[in-house]
Amino acid sequence: MTETTGYSGSGLVLVKNPHLDLLEEDVLYHLDLGTKTHNLPAMFGDIKFVCVGGSPNRMRAFAQFMHRELGLAGDAEDVADICAGSDRYAMYRAGPVLSISHGMGIPSISIMLHELIKLLHHAKCRDVTIIRIGTSGGLGIEAGSVVITDTAVDSSFQPRFEQVVLGDVVVRSTELDKELAEELLACSREIPDFPTLIGHTMCTYDFYEGQGRLDGALCSFSSEKKLAYLRRAYDAGVRNIEMESTAFAALCGMCGLKAPADHIPTTFPSSNSVKMVKTLIFSL
Ligand SMILES: O=P(O)(O)O[C@H]1O[C@H](CO)[C@@H](O)[C@H]1O
Ligand SMILES: O=c1cc[nH]c(=O)[nH]1
Numbered sequence: 001m002t003e004t005t006g007y008s009g010s011g012l013v014l015v016k017n018p019h020l021d022l023l024e025e026d027v028l029y030h031l032d033l034g035t036k037t038h039n040l041p042a043m044f045g046d047i048k049f050v051c052v053g054g055s056p057n058r059m060r061a062f063a064q065f066m067h068r069e070l071g072l073a074g075d076a077e078d079v080a081d082i083c084a085g086s087d088r089y090a091m092y093r094a095g096p097v098l099s100i101s102h103g104m105g106i107p108s109i110s111i112m113l114h115e116l117i118k119l120l121h122h123a124k125c126r127d128v129t130i131i132r133i134g135t136s137g138g139l140g141i142e143a144g145s146v147v148i149t150d151t152a153v154d155s156s157f158q159p160r161f162e163q164v165v166l167g168d169v170v171v172r173s174t175e176l177d178k179e180l181a182e183e184l185l186a187c188s189r190e191i192p193d194f195p196t197l198i199g200h201t202m203c204t205y206d207f208y209e210g211q212g213r214l215d216g217a218l219c220s221f222s223s224e225k226k227l228a229y230l231r232r233a234y235d236a237g238v239r240n241i242e243m244e245s246t247a248f249a250a251l252c253g254m255c256g257l258k259a260p261a262d263h264i265p266t267t268f269p270s271s272n273s274v275k276m277v278k279t280l281i282f283s284l
Pocket of ligand 2: 135136137138241
């Protein structure tokens with residue numbers, strides 16, 4: 001079964017679940033938020049940008065950086081974790097920017113995105129741009145480069161995200177916003193000595209065998225086989241590898257969020273990539 005993406009034209013964040021209207025209360029369990037316990041429109045109605053990444057500390061550092069850059073009142077060091085009541089994810093806000101951690105891998109980011117998208121919907125947010133800022137393994141590119149993802153592909157290099165729903169495989173598109181990717185690239189050009197490129201990002205279910213590593217607890221292939229696979233990936237347009245982009249692209253695309261993913265094949269925080277995202281946020 002194949003589904004299509006859904007931009008509404010109104011700029012509102014969509015949920016595609018008729019059952020939600022029947023709920024007396026929507027509990028965003030892993031974020032420790034809910035429609036009865038919190039005034040979500042008052043707390044989040046003015047959010048325009050959401051940045052997501054794996055680790056809580058990194059997303060806190062990003063929120064603190066944005067707090068300073070936006071010249072907000074108060075000490076950036078004091079940004080509070082909005083999801084402190086849950087130890088699953090961490091969420092910080094700096095003005096119109098929300099910064100949230102998603103953990104590692106598709107199941108973890110997928111749970112966070114379901115609840116985040118419902119949060120933005122309940123809060124009646126409009127025209128929200130979402131960016132994943134994360135680490136990744138570069139493929140045939142200069143060390144320290146940032147890859148801005150145009151399309152997320154699976155480990156067979158296909159632009160699809162397969163989700164098993166009630167035992168059936170549902171296929172969702174993983175195209176990302178090409179215009180926004182170009183805008184991010186233009187922002188990166190303002191920063192000297194900062195190699196950036198647009199390319200496909202391959203999303204795997206595993207860091208070790210899934211990415212052709214020879215140093216996991218299990219390895220059933222030779223070094224030659226690994227190199228042949230990575231070469232095929234490169235020939236298919238893959239420039240980096242990580243573990244969330246297909247789910248990120250599929251869920252955000254279906255729910256009307258503009259999303260160019262941004263992946264950094266070095267250790268984060270790379271100050272240049274953060275500056276690039278900041279320039280985009282200031283320009284929109
Ligand atoms: O840097 P983050 O955002 O954590 O993401 C990357 O790092 C983790 C693996 O080390 C995976 O989650 C991968 O996608
Ligand atoms: O998934 C990942 C993340 C960072 N670096 C990698 O090589 N792979």
